């Protein structure tokens with residue numbers, strides 16, 4: 438493999454260094470391009486061919502359907518580790534020892550109380566405000582309640598900001614859910630594990646004892662592990678670019694929450710359930726919706742299908758599909774919407790359109806069905822995705838800051854009007 442790439446522009450040849458990653462991915466380093474060519478830039482809408490950084494956190498192979506965190510296969514992590522253990526790995530780079538994990542868990546619990554004045558912000562939201570809008574605002578509000586800027590070179594201050602966010606984020610998410618449902622706000626219970634605590638924060642009502650369902654806890658733990666990080670996706674890239682201006686961790690993650698909300702990204706899990714319910718209400722006519730998805734004149738897309746990186750199965754979708762089967766078997770229930778999803782997947786995967794465009798089910802195709810089985814309303818599906826993705830946002834923000842990456846500021850190609858003289862009102 439040559440360690441240089443050559444580019445010929447207006448007959449002149451330019452050379453650029455080639456970088457090779459751990460898994461033999463190849464990147465052309467064009468940081469000298471503009472200076473060397475007197476102003477030439479590249480353009481790549483949506484960054485489909487452009488890397489924004491080097492990272493040691495997550496490796497994806499879209500062709501082979503591989504996902505690893507710090508070298509560990511996602512299949513192993515979901516089977517053998519817990520959400521908070523994987524969060525430690527993603528953020529600090531190694532699986533924790535028993536002592537490290539106990540300290541990590543205890544330090545997070547220390548931050549599980551929200552400032553009571555946060556309730557004034559919650560009260561200010563309209564009754565049925567979407568929980569993602571509340572989550573983004575309240576995450577940003579953490580900066581107001583924890584104003585000390587974090588010195589990125591102080592391991593102690595960075596660790597404090599990380600454990601603060603890991604402790605408070607699920608509580609904020611639960612308060613957004615309770616507000617949306619018109620229910621009283623719950624407090625964390627530090628005698629419980631992280632996932633158990635999320636379940637009681639979300640579903641406990643003061644008039645009844647809360648009965649923890651270990652099957653539900655196991656399913657949620659596995660589901661959240663599958664969301665922990667996914668290299669430079671839209672919301673993570675947002676966290677990185679906001680943080681690159683030296684904005685704090687809470688403000689950067691608040692930006693990530695807003696980016697995740699979009700229906701093409703984390704909002705897809707809510708859109709999938711709405712689509713499946715439309716198909717169910719429409720008599721389960723799966724073929725009709727497959728044809729709509731294939732029709733260039735129809736804006737309808739098969740939500741939960743397709744991926745920018747995976748041109749093979751999303752490994753997370755396989756794991757989630759099995760988890761859904763196990764959960765329903767364990768709960769002794771069934772969800773007709775799951776059957777519609779499986780039928781839709783079967784018909785789509787046997788259709789040349791989806792095969793040619795390499796469109797397979799992604800992480801969002803089945804996740805909403807599990808969230809629904811666990812009792813979450815559809816408006817909370819993307820919030821749960823955010824709780825899962827938080828460790829990745831933190832890890833990527835920390836890596837970017839510790840690498841002292843420059844402020845993100847892309848170039849552009851101007852295609853507007855050339856210089857023109859100003860016109861007074863009566864000349865227009």
Ligand code: SDX
Pocket residue numbers: 483666667669670671700701702703705730731737738739740741742743744745746794796799800801
């Ligand atoms: C997530 O990046 C990440 O890692 C994201 C994520 C993470 O963990 O962070 O994995 C989480 O966001 C998963 C994706 C959730 N979104 C959806 O399920 C929404 C439905 N899918 C799409 O809109 C789409 O597939 C994207 C947004 C996911 C990817 O879009 P791309 O890579 O920009 O591809 P594209 O829109 O250019 O589509 C390529 C072709 C087009 O046809 P042509 O113009 O070439 O003829 O495939 C078609 C598209 O029309 N196509 C679809 C389709 N997705 C793409 N056609 C029908 N249904 C779909 N779902």
